[in-house]
Amino acid sequence: MANQLILGCMGLGGGWNRNPIEAEHIKEAHEAVETALASGINMFDHADIYAFGKAETVFGEVLKEKPSLREEMIIQSKLGIRFADEKAGLPTRYDFSESYILDSVDGILSRLGIDYLDTLLLHRPDALMDAEEVGEAIHKLKASGKVRYFGVSNMSHGQIRLLQQHCSEKLIINQLEMSLKHTGWLNTGVHVNQAASRENIFPEGTLEFCQLENVQIQAWGSLAQGLYSGKNIENESESVQKTAALVAELAEQKQTSREAIVLAWLMKHPAAIQPIIGTTNSKRIKACAEASEVTLSRDEWYTLYVSSRGVSLP
Incomplete structure (x- = not known):
């Protein structure tokens, strides 16, 4: 059973x-995992890139040194993004072909040093996606025991x-950018029948469909790159600075961390959102974990939302 928070592992490995x-x-990874x-x-979120x-x-080195940790974990990874290849003159692109999916999973399992993934996600929509071909790849991965669940x-x-129509395995996860800063997922709903809806890129109906x-x-970017929890924001907009002050005030009132307030705001939504925290800093991981003990009132939640928007609700 997964905790509502997920540790994002993009920051491991020494950088891009x-x-x-x-x-x-390896030491840094040990500390992050154990904290x-x-x-x-x-639950730990990876991607092959x-x-x-x-x-x-x-991460695989951590498991190699402490194999017993595997049984305590839910390990997730993503695939489908291919880097640019300057020698071949190829740009960054997406690939959901069956052969690439199957080969990518083998690479993921090899790097992690494990026999199976708990969950596998298709990272970004491939414009040339053949849903039937993807469904066949998922069927093979499930049958081989290499992946337990898909999203x-x-x-x-x-x-x-479209994918589900051609996939015998239920797609159980959708990972989206969602935070107190990126509120398009909320604005889509409150802007129904409003001119402001034209400016929003979040796909209408997606939140409701998932529910x-x-x-x-799952929410990636859930901490908004630290905008409200300690990042230097002197050159940011008035709404960011005002919201950061509100977060700090609530954190002091509730005797908790600013990270916990930001995450608790996401977690209050009835969609039961799982925030992914993209930090490898032990102190910040602990600060984030406090979110499970924080309850925001309806008024507190809306005050933060409207402040972040920078404009009143319609």
């Missing part, structure tokens, strides 16, 4: 470069429905 993994990177588990966070594969590799990332309800179909919503 081709430098070799060093002992300090998360001690804080009740047992994170740090050019090094994030998964260094998507950054997809609309229409894209999920109706029991598709777990």
Whole structure:
């Protein structure tokens, strides 16, 4: 059973470069993993591209040194993004072909040093996606025991429905950018029949579809890159600065961290959103874990929402 918070592992592995993994990177991964588990966070989110594969590799080193940790974890990874290849003259692109999906899972499992993934997500919609071909790849992965559960990332309800039509396994997750800063997922609802709806890019009906179909919503970017929890914001907009002050005030009132307020705001929504926290800093992981103990009132929630929007509700 997963905690409502998920530890995002994009920051592991020493960064987005081709430098070799060093002992300090493995130590950092150990500390992040052990702090998360001690804080009740047992789900870990990867992608095959994170740090050019090094994030998964260094995580695999942690498991190699402490194999017993695997049974305490829910491990998730994503695939489908291919990096630019300058030699071949190819741009960054997406690939949901059956062969690429199957090969990518083998690579993920090899880097992590595990026999199976708990969940696999399709990272970003492939414009050339053949839903039937994807469904066949998912069937093979399930039958082989390499993946237990499946989902998507950054997809609309229409894209999920198309995939599900050709997939025998239920798609149980949709991972989307959602935070106190990026409120399009809320604005889509409150702007119904309003001119402001033309300015919103969040796909209408996706939030409701996921709730109706029991598709777990996971929120990436949930901490808004630290805008409201300690980042230097002197050059940010008035709404960001005002919201950061409100977050700090609530944190002081409730004797908790600013990170906990930001996450508790997401978690109050009835869609039971699972925030992904993209930090490897032990102190911040602990601060985030406090969110499970925080309750915001309806008035507090709306005050933060309207402040972040920067304009009144219609």
